[in-house]
Amino acid sequence: MGKDKQIQYEPVDASPAKSFFVTMFTRDIRLEEAILDLLDNCVDGILRSKKRNSGKKPYEGFKAEIVFKKDSFMISDNCGGIPWSLHDYAFRLGRAKNRPADEPGTVGVYGIGMKRAIFKMGADCLIWTKNGEHEYDVHITPKWIADEENWNIPVSPAKKSMQEDGTTIIIENLYPGINARFSSDAEDFESELRRMVATHYAFIIDKGFEVSINKKAVTPRPVKLIFAAGDGKAKRIRPFIFKTRTDDGVDVFLAVGFTRPMPTEEEIATEPEEVRYSSIDAGWTVLCNDRAVLYCDRSELTGWGEAGVPRYHTQFIGISGIVEFRCDDASKLPTTTTKRGIDAASPLYLQIKNKMREGMRVFIDYTNEWKGRVEEAKKHIEEEKAIPFDEVKVAAGKLTLRSTTKTIPKGNQYKPELPSPKKLEPRKRRISFVKDVKEIESVAEHLFDDKDADPSSVGERCFDLILKEARR
Amino acid sequence: MRHSAYQLRPNKAVDRLFLIEAIRRLDRLARLREYTYYGLGGPYLEDFRLLYELYPEIKMVSIEEDADTVKRQEFHLPCAVETLTLEKAKFKSYLAHYEPNDKKSIFWLDYTGLSYGNFEDLMVLLGKVSEKSMVKITLRAQPSDFIDQQNESLGSRAERFRRQFGALMPDSAADPPRDFWDFACLLQDMVQVAAQKALPGAVPLMFQPVSSFYYSDGTGIFTLTGVVCRRDAAAETKKAFEDLHFCNLTWAKPKHIDVPVLSTKERLHLQNLLPCSSSAGRTLREALGYLIDKDRESTEAKLKQYADFHRYYPYFMRAVP
Numbered sequence: 001m002g003k004d005k006q007i008q009y010e011p012v013d014a015s016p017a018k019s020f021f022v023t024m025f026t027r028d029i030r031l032e033e034a035i036l037d038l039l040d041n042c043v044d045g046i047l048r049s050k051k052r053n054s055g056k057k058p059y060e061g062f063k064a065e066i067v068f069k070k071d072s073f074m075i076s077d078n079c080g081g082i083p084w085s086l087h088d089y090a091f092r093l094g095r096a097k098n099r100p101a102d103e104p105g106t107v108g109v110y111g112i113g114m115k116r117a118i119f120k121m122g123a124d125c126l127i128w129t130k131n132g133e134h135e136y137d138v139h140i141t142p143k144w145i146a147d148e149e150n151w152n153i154p155v156s157p158a159k160k161s162m163q164e165d166g167t168t169i170i171i172e173n174l175y176p177g178i179n180a181r182f183s184s185d186a187e188d189f190e191s192e193l194r195r196m197v198a199t200h201y202a203f204i205i206d207k208g209f210e211v212s213i214n215k216k217a218v219t220p221r222p223v224k225l226i227f228a229a230g231d232g233k234a235k236r237i238r239p240f241i242f243k244t245r246t247d248d249g250v251d252v253f254l255a256v257g258f259t260r261p262m263p264t265e266e267e268i269a270t271e272p273e274e275v276r277y278s279s280i281d282a283g284w285t286v287l288c289n290d291r292a293v294l295y296c297d298r299s300e301l302t303g304w305g306e307a308g309v310p311r312y313h314t315q316f317i318g319i320s321g322i323v324e325f326r327c328d329d330a331s332k333l334p335t336t337t338t339k340r341g342i343d344a345a346s347p348l349y350l351q352i353k354n355k356m357r358e359g360m361r362v363f364i365d366y367t368n369e370w371k372g373r374v375e376e377a378k379k380h381i382e383e384e385k386a387i388p389f390d391e392v393k394v395a396a397g398k399l400t401l402r403s404t405t406k407t408i409p410k411g412n413q414y415k416p417e418l419p420s421p422k423k424l425e426p427r428k429r430r431i432s433f434v435k436d437v438k439e440i441e442s443v444a445e446h447l448f449d450d451k452d453a454d455p456s457s458v459g460e461r462c463f464d465l466i467l468k469e470a471r472r
Numbered sequence: 473m474r475h476s477a478y479q480l481r482p483n484k485a486v487d488r489l490f491l492i493e494a495i496r497r498l499d500r501l502a503r504l505r506e507y508t509y510y511g512l513g514g515p516y517l518e519d520f521r522l523l524y525e526l527y528p529e530i531k532m533v534s535i536e537e538d539a540d541t542v543k544r545q546e547f548h549l550p551c552a553v554e555t556l557t558l559e560k561a562k563f564k565s566y567l568a569h570y571e572p573n574d575k576k577s578i579f580w581l582d583y584t585g586l587s588y589g590n591f592e593d594l595m596v597l598l599g600k601v602s603e604k605s606m607v608k609i610t611l612r613a614q615p616s617d618f619i620d621q622q623n624e625s626l627g628s629r630a631e632r633f634r635r636q637f638g639a640l641m642p643d644s645a646a647d648p649p650r651d652f653w654d655f656a657c658l659l660q661d662m663v664q665v666a667a668q669k670a671l672p673g674a675v676p677l678m679f680q681p682v683s684s685f686y687y688s689d690g691t692g693i694f695t696l697t698g699v700v701c702r703r704d705a706a707a708e709t710k711k712a713f714e715d716l717h718f719c720n721l722t723w724a725k726p727k728h729i730d731v732p733v734l735s736t737k738e739r740l741h742l743q744n745l746l747p748c749s750s751s752a753g754r755t756l757r758e759a760l761g762y763l764i765d766k767d768r769e770s771t772e773a774k775l776k777q778y779a780d781f782h783r784y785y786p787y788f789m790r791a792v793p
Contacts, residue, residue, distance in 0.1 A: 180673025184703070187642065187661065188668035195644040219645035260631070280635055438538070 018148050026120035031181060031189075032196050033340045034120045035075070037113035038169065039064055039197070039211065040291060042077040043204060049080030049165065056390070060208030066193075067214055070183040071174060073121050078166040081131030091115070091127075091138060091153055114169075119145075124173035130162040142173055194218055199285075200292040200340070203389060207290070223285050223296070223320050224386035225257040227395050235419045237380050239321075240359035241396045242404075244411025250332050252352055252411070255392045256284075256321030256359035261378040262367055264454075268314045282317045284356065286342055287324040287389075288333040294342055296320070301344055303357040310364065315371075318381075319363045322389050323352060351409040366418045372430065373421055375456075380419050431463070482785065483687035483729045487695055488519055489784035491608055492526060493716060494682055494697055495578060500712035501604045501699070502576055505529035510570075511580045512536065512563060515544035517556075519580065524551045530578070532556040535566045564589070567596055577605040584691075586612040586659075588636045591666045598670035598679055598700060604709075605700050607679070609663060613686055613694040615655040618648045640665045656686035656694040656726050663696050664723055676702050680709045684720045687729035694726065718780070731781050732764055732774035739787070742778070752779035 029037075042064045064077040118125045123142040129135070135158040144150060162168075174182065181189045190213060197211050202220035205211060211218045228236035239257030246252070259281050284302035286294040298304050298312035302321075305311035325333050325348075334346035342349055370377035387395065401412035435455075444453040447461050498504060504527050513520050513534040520532050532555060536542050542560045549556060559566060563581075579597055583590045594609050601607065618633045630647045638644035640662040649655045667679035677700055684696040701709040710721045718727050734742075738760065748755050753772030756779060757763070765771040778785070 177674060184673035184678065185668045188665045188672070191640070191642050191644070191665050194642070195638065198643075198645045216643075219643065221645045 018145065018151070021115070022119045022145055026116055029116060029120065029340075031120060031178065032193050034113075034117035035066065035193060036196060036200060036340060038075050038117050039201065041114050042075075042079040042167075043209065043291070045077065045079035045081065045167065046209075048083065057208035059204055062208070063210035063212070065212045065215075068182045068186075068189075070179065071172060073171040073174070073178075073182065074168065076166065076168040078164040081129040081134075081162075081165040081167050082127075083131045084134040084136070087155070118169070118171055120175075121178045122171040122174040124171070126170045127167065128158055128160070128162070128170075129167040130158065130165050132165065135162060190214060195221075199295045202292065203287060204290050206388065206390070222388045223281055223322055224259060224388050225255060225320065225322075225392055226259065226381055226384045227257070227387050227392055228384045229395075235417045237384050237418060238399075238414075238416040239392060239396075240362050240416060241392075241399065241401065241414040242355045242359065242411055243396075243401070243413075244409055246348060246409070248332055249329070250325055250327040250348060252323065252325055252348075252409075253393060253396075254321065254323045254352065254355055254359065255389070255396065256319070256356065256363065257416075258318045258363060258381055259320040259386060260318045261381045262370060262374050263314055263317050264374050280317060282320055283312065284321045284323065287322065288335050289326055289330065293335050293340055301342060303353050303360060307357055309357045309360055315367055316364065319360060319367070321356060321359060322392075323356060324389070325352075355409065355411075355413070362415060362418065369421055372432070376421070377419075431459070433459070481689035482731050482733065483689050484693070485786045486729050486731055486781045486784040487610075487685055487687065487693075488522065489786065490683060490685070490718075491519070491580065491697060492522055493784070494713065495523070495527065495530075495606065497712050497716055498578070498604070498606060498699075501701075501709065507531075507576045507578055507605075508533060509578045509580075510535060512582045513545065514582075515541050515548065517545055517548050517550060519582075520556055521548075521550035524555065528555070533559055535559045535561055535563050537562045563593065567593060567600075570597075570600060572600060572602045572605070574602050576603075577601050579605070579607045581607070581609040583609070583611055586614075586617070588640075591637075591640055591662065594663065595666050595670040598667055601700050603677055603700055603702055603705075606682070606697065607700065608695065608697040610693060610695040611659055613652065613656045613659055613692040615648065615650050615652060615692070619650055637662060640669075652686065652688070652692050653725075653728070655692070659694040660684055660696060660723070660726055667698070671700070676704075678703050678706060680706055681720050681723055682713045683716065683718060684726035685718075685729050686726045696720075696726070717783075728777075729781060730774065730777050731785055732778055734764070734778065736787060739782075739785075742782075746779060746782055748779050752776050 026034075042062075043059075046059060046062050062077070062079050064075060064079070067074045067076075118140065123145055125140040127138040127140075129138075137156050137158050138153055139156075140153060144153060194213055197213065197218045198205075198221045201209070201211060201218070202222040205218065205220040206222055225239045226237045228234075228238050230236065237258055239255040242252075242254040244252050280298075281296055283296040283298035283304070284294060285292055285296060286302070294302065300306050303309055310316075327333055332348075334343045334349035335341065336343050344350075366377075396414065399414045401414050403412050404410060440455050440458055441451040443462065444455075444458045445451045447453070447458060495504070495507075495509075498507065508531045509520070509523055510533045511519055513536070517534060520534060523530055523532060528551075534545060534556065536545060536558070537560065539560065542558055545558050549558075579601070581590065581593060581597070590609070590611060594607070597607060618629045633648045634641070634644060634646075641658070642661050642665070649658055664681075671677050671679055679698045680701050681696060681698040684694070686692065686694045699709055699713075713719050713721060720727070742756055742759055745755060745759055753774075753776035756775035757768070757772050760775075763771040765774050
């Protein structure tokens with residue numbers, strides 16, 4: 001290239017394209033998760049409103065109603081509304097650096113949840129909010145979405161008056177895929193959404209928050225752990241507990257234990273074809289400021305199948321754990337932008353995961369030790385009570401926790417001593433054998449008049465009968 | 473291998489004849505000779521016998537995993553093997569290899585139990601069959617299977633139900649109902665959710681219900697029949713079945729079948745009063761002149777059932793071999 005003909009390069013336009021936010025950004029998140037993001041905003045509203053009750057039910061009196069139809073979606077809450085001082089944040093795509101500090105405990109970090117949910121569903125959205133003296137409407141229209149140049153959204157005084165501080169979002173002009181989910185797939189979608197709210201919001205609903213979907217209240221499904229009463233010294237079933245507060249102010253509380261008795265050999269053997277569970281409580285639930293960001297995960301993400309912990313298998317169906325991260329500054333929590341996932345590379349989470357695996361190991365070892373003696377082991381659990389996470393935290397306060405200052409992460413922990421099996425008497429031997437299911441049913445019917453009788457009882461009875469005959 | 477005698481299950485017999493009636497209406501969508509019927513026929517191949525008598529042009533395949541039952545089926549073959557093929561296979565394995573290649577099918581998933589695997593089969597099947605195919609699923613609907621006994625607070629039966637079926641329940645936190653009707657309704661809701669999972673709104677095919685019933689011949693049963701059709705052909709499909717007695721084209725609540733046990737003499741006596749459109753129960757009770765159940769109300773309810781279903785109620789008679 002000749003020196004005389006030097007090309008002049010102009011600055012390139014790197015401004016964001018609106019269509020990217022509307023059509024591409026929304027692909028990163030499932031519809032159900034996008035709606036959970038809207039519920040997160042409701043809860044953040046409660047925290048901001050400072051009207052929370054003290055005690056066990058801090059969210060009592062606050063509610064969110066979700067109603068979806070073939071041609072519209074609505075979420076309405078009484079959770080304080082969007083303060084006018086935050087309008088720039090609430091309606092801007094992404095969180096600006098100069099944004100005022102938010103109230104402690106809120107989970108909004110990236111400034112995209114509400115907008116992403118709206119853009120995912122439809123092209124016409126009315127946001128109607130009341131916060132104190134401010135009561136205003138924000139209307140996002142198809143015309144605004146199509147206009148790449150105009151980034152200003154018009155705001156007008158509310159056309160109707162709201163009784164309480166709160167927000168109502170109505171989305172219409174639904175996209176075809178969303179319209180199908182709300183009409184031809186409505187039953188499947190409602191079932192899935194209800195299940196996700198019941199599990200991910202279990203802890204908040206338990207604390208008084210009410211969520212309804214199409215006018216029917218959501219019943220929470222909290223994970224409960226077996227926790228024997230007492231001072232923790234006797235060998236009984238209790239969870240492994242670890243708690244700490246990091247240098248930058250994140251409180252962590254971890255509990256892992258049993259939710260139910262060990263499965264019988266029969267249950268394990270028939271699981272692949274006959275029993276099959278579509279909804280299992282086993283695995284890890286991770287909470288960030290009360291919201292479940294992972295629910296009953298049984299993958300490497302939560303320590304299964306790595307560093308000495310076996311992969312999840314039906315025999316571990318009774319093992320369940322909960323980790324709670326709590327911090328006033330949500331940016332320190334190990335969540336992803338969807339708030340429905342864990343940032344697996346977070347140094348804090350990686351440290352805590354060591355403890356999660358350590359805790360799991362206690363219950364995996366117990367399961368292995370009691371293998372083949374499930375009926376005996378069942379009694380340890382049936383004698384005790386399963387309690388929800390909040391009660392686990394209270395009960396843990398009565399135990400003596402040992403300081404773990406020499407290991408990382410530092411903190412305090414309780415490692416339960418679980419019942420261990422006595423060795424079989426030297427004069428006793430175990431007999432186990434495998435027979436065809438149909439043959440077992442025939443013998444069960446012959447002996448007990450019940451083809452579904454427990455196979456081990458069938459085997460034992462056969463032995464006793466032959467023994468009697470042999471000794472005649 | 474124990475099987476119930478089919479002649480002792482009058483409600484199931486009614487349900488079976490309902491299927492036959494529904495199949496008759498399939499010819500409004502396509503020629504019946506284009507269809508193949510697949511069933512889990514049991515040792516007597518009763519549904520196959522009926523189909524062969526009424527629609528000999530339909531090819532049939534029986535799928536059965538138990539070797540002795542297959543031998544009994546061979547003994548009871550109602551027609552030549554060119555028309556009815558007996559396959560010895562697990563249904564799941566058969567389903568994995570089933571390729572419709574655009575041919576139309578009629579499947580009866582006639583289960584005697586209730587497991588998540590049954591719904592998985594349904595979902596796999598709905599995803600595979602070609603349009604205008606009919607699928608009927610029959611499931612055990614016995615609420616007492618999931619009612620907790622005393623001292624069963626942990627690992628309870630209700631919890632077991634939720635663990636097994638939570639992904640299909642309208643409310644995964646709810647207890648399974650204790651009432652037969654409610655339980656049957658829940659199973660229908662679960663079939664609907666499963667059908668929507670298998671054929672979501674984004675695909676051009678859908679599962680259009682045709683009829684749904686619940687009954688008990690000793691054990692509670694729920695059954696639903698539907699047709700896989702193109703979404704834009706739903707109206708045409710509904711029209712094909714709209715004159716089917718007790719059709720359910722809108723996922724309405726299932727209809728109860730509870731026919732009374734009547735002697736042949738009694739049935740012949742009532743014959744000339746049927747069909748009877750108003751106060752059928754009372755009319756038939758008065759015609760009999762006595763109660764056939766514990767009181768007047770339940771007698772009339774039973775006779776109303778007979779009036780509703782008498783055309784589908786087979787005669788069981790002693791025959792000279």
